[in-house]
Amino acid sequence: MSQSVQAAASAAHAPSYYAASGLPQSERAPLRGSVEADVVVIGAGYTGLSSALHLAEAGFKVVVLEAAKVGWGASGRNGGQLVHSYSRDMDVIEARYGSTTAQALGSMAFEGAKIIRERIDKYQIDCHFKPGGMFAAITAKQVKQLEHHKQLWERYGHQQLSLLDATESEAAIGTGRYRATLLDHSAGHMHPLRLAQGEAAAFESLGGVVHEGSPVLRIERGDPAVVHTAQGHAKARFVIVACNAYIGGLEPQLASRSMPCGTQVIATEPLGDRFPEILPTDYCVEDSNFLLDYFRLSGDRRLLYGGGVIYGARDPQHVESIIRPKLLKTFPQLKDVRIDYGWTGNFLLTLSRLPEVGRLSSNIYYSQGCSGHGVTFTHLIGRVLSEVIQGQANRFDAFANLPHYPFPGGRWFRVPLTALGAWYYDLRDKLQI
Numbered sequence: 001m002s003q004s005v006q007a008a009a010s011a012a013h014a015p016s017y018y019a020a021s022g023l024p025q026s027e028r029a030p031l032r033g034s035v036e037a038d039v040v041v042i043g044a045g046y047t048g049l050s051s052a053l054h055l056a057e058a059g060f061k062v063v064v065l066e067a068a069k070v071g072w073g074a075s076g077r078n079g080g081q082l083v084h085s086y087s088r089d090m091d092v093i094e095a096r097y098g099s100t101t102a103q104a105l106g107s108m109a110f111e112g113a114k115i116i117r118e119r120i121d122k123y124q125i126d127c128h129f130k131p132g133g134m135f136a137a138i139t140a141k142q143v144k145q146l147e148h149h150k151q152l153w154e155r156y157g158h159q160q161l162s163l164l165d166a167t168e169s170e171a172a173i174g175t176g177r178y179r180a181t182l183l184d185h186s187a188g189h190m191h192p193l194r195l196a197q198g199e200a201a202a203f204e205s206l207g208g209v210v211h212e213g214s215p216v217l218r219i220e221r222g223d224p225a226v227v228h229t230a231q232g233h234a235k236a237r238f239v240i241v242a243c244n245a246y247i248g249g250l251e252p253q254l255a256s257r258s259m260p261c262g263t264q265v266i267a268t269e270p271l272g273d274r275f276p277e278i279l280p281t282d283y284c285v286e287d288s289n290f291l292l293d294y295f296r297l298s299g300d301r302r303l304l305y306g307g308g309v310i311y312g313a314r315d316p317q318h319v320e321s322i323i324r325p326k327l328l329k330t331f332p333q334l335k336d337v338r339i340d341y342g343w344t345g346n347f348l349l350t351l352s353r354l355p356e357v358g359r360l361s362s363n364i365y366y367s368q369g370c371s372g373h374g375v376t377f378t379h380l381i382g383r384v385l386s387e388v389i390q391g392q393a394n395r396f397d398a399f400a401n402l403p404h405y406p407f408p409g410g411r412w413f414r415v416p417l418t419a420l421g422a423w424y425y426d427l428r429d430k431l432q433i
Contacts, residue, residue: 011067016076016267017304019076020341021299021300022191023194028212031063031065031211032231033232035063036224036235038060038236039052039062040062040063040065041064042240042243043241043246044071044210045075045196045242046379047244049070049200050115051382054383063234066211067215070196073244073346074374077265077343078374079189079263079284080296081133081294082187084153085109086354087370087371087373088371091148093106112375112376112379113188115380116190117188119379123201126198127195128191128299129189130284132281133283133285134183134184135182135287136173136286136287138288143180146182160184162183163182164183173285174331178287211229214229214230215229216228221361221364224237239365241366244370245260245261245348251360254356257356258369260348261347261349262344263306263308263344264308265319265344266306266327268303268334270300275333275334279295279297279303283296291309294307302340308326318342320339320342347372350404352404355368355381356402357399358400365388
C-alpha cells in the first residue's frame, strides 16, 4: 500500500512465506500519461481493493494507483486472521461516545468478515481459507475478560461463540498454556497476500485498472481532482486515499494523527505429521495480552507465529530472535523446529485506537489507522466508501464523526510516550494485575 518513492524503488514483496507462496501475477504497468476515471484509489491494499471492487461492481470506472505491488504493505504481510469488531471494542465505544454511536458502529462490527467470505466464494479466490478463531486467556483475569467479551458481542447480535475450559482449549490448540479460550465459529484465517491478489484480479475482471510502480506525488484539489505520479496523472470525480501506514508525506495532516508500528511474523518448516497435536482443529489463535501473540497453521502445515510491536516501525534485524522465544513458550515441543521465513510489516496506530475516516475535500475521501484490526475493517470500510460515493452517507458519517486526535508531543515524542504506555500494560500482563 505504500505511496512513497522509496517503496517504488524497492517494489519487491517482503521476504515472507506469503510472497513465496502467492498467486501468479501478471506485470502491471506504471501509470504513464493522462487517464480519466470516475474514481482514483491510491493504494492497492485491502482498503483500496475493497473500495475499488465495490465501485466496479456498481458500474464505476475505477483506476488504482499503487507505489509498489498489490498487497505490498500490511495487507500482504499480516497474520491472516479474521477478527471481528474494532481495536477498541463496543463497551469502550459506548463509554466514550454514547449509545447512538455504539449502535451505529455495532451494527457494522461483524460485517467485514462476511464480506471477505463473500469475495472468496463469488470470485473463487484460492487463499486457503479455514473457519474458526480463538481468543486465549493466560491469567484468571483474562478468563473474566473472555466471559465479558462473549456477553458483549452477544448483546450486539453475535451468537456464534463458545467458551472452552482449560482441558478443551488444550485439546483444540495443543498447548497447556491457556486457562480458557473463546471460540468464534464465524472467524477464520487465510493467506492474506493471496486474498489481496485475488481481489485485484476480480477488480480487473470487471474492467478496473491497477497501475503498480506508481507512487503518488501529490493530489490536486478540484472538480475533477488530479492525482499526480512521476510519469503521469489521473483525473477523477472522486479520490480515495487508502495508504495507511505507508502514506509517507503525501498528506501531512493524516500522518500527524497516526503512527506506523511494526509487527513480526515467522513461519516454520512444514510440520507434516510430526506434531499432530498442534492446532488439530486448524483454528487461528490470539492471546489476550496487551502486546498479544497470534498464530495459526498455513495451508501446507507450517506454524505461522507473530507478535510484538515496534513503535515507529523500524525493521528489526533478527525477527526470529524476537518471535522464537514467544513460540516456545506456547509450544515447547517445537524447540528444534526450523524457521524458514521471518518478516516484519507495518500497521497504523491512532491515539484512540479507532480508525480514522473522513474527507480531505468534498470529493476526496480517506480511511486509515485500523490499529491492528485491519483485515476485517478494511473490507467493511471499502463497502462504506463505495456507498458514500454513491450518495449514501449514513454509515460513512458514523465513522467520520468520531474525533480524530493528534499524538501528544507531536512527531518526536509520540514513539517514546506510546512505548512507555505499552510497557506499563505489558508489565501488568506479566504480573497478572
